[in-house]
Amino acid sequence: MNEKILILDFGSQYTQLIARRVRELNVYSEIVPFNHLPPLDDTIKGVILSGSPFSVKDPNALHPELEKIVGQRPVLAICYGAQYIANHYGGSVERSQKREYGKAKLARLHNEDPLLHEIPEGSQVWMSHGDTIM
Secondary structure, eight states: OOOEEEEEESSOTTHHHHHHHHHHTTOEEEEEETTOOOOOOTTEEEEEEOOOSSOTTSTTOOOOOGGGTBTTBOEEEOTHHHHHHHHHTTOOEEEEEEEEEEEEEOOOSOOOOTTTTTSOTTOEEEEEEEEEEO
16 A cells, blocks of 8 residues: 555646655655545545645635545645635635745744654745735
């Protein structure tokens, strides 16, 4: 039985890069469309929600079935995925003054999470977004 990380794809140009980085850590990852979530069997150890060219504020925003994921497996939500979770659970997501693209430096607000504790402060990351979680 191969353990894996499931990546729900919302159409981000970085989804393949996310999968590659996970695989470089010697962890199998599988990309699936956000609306084709397979049953969360014992092989799926975590779920990554990708980014998207959409805004959670758009009338045609993509809507994953969060209740099938959250609380069932660890979730790492990136860009649109994080914005969607924040918006879905009552957080505030606002349109940015301008879209932002390119390299950025990681700033961690909380260092307690064991999933991310070995990632150095200031690591280079990539961004492409037009919304901000307030």
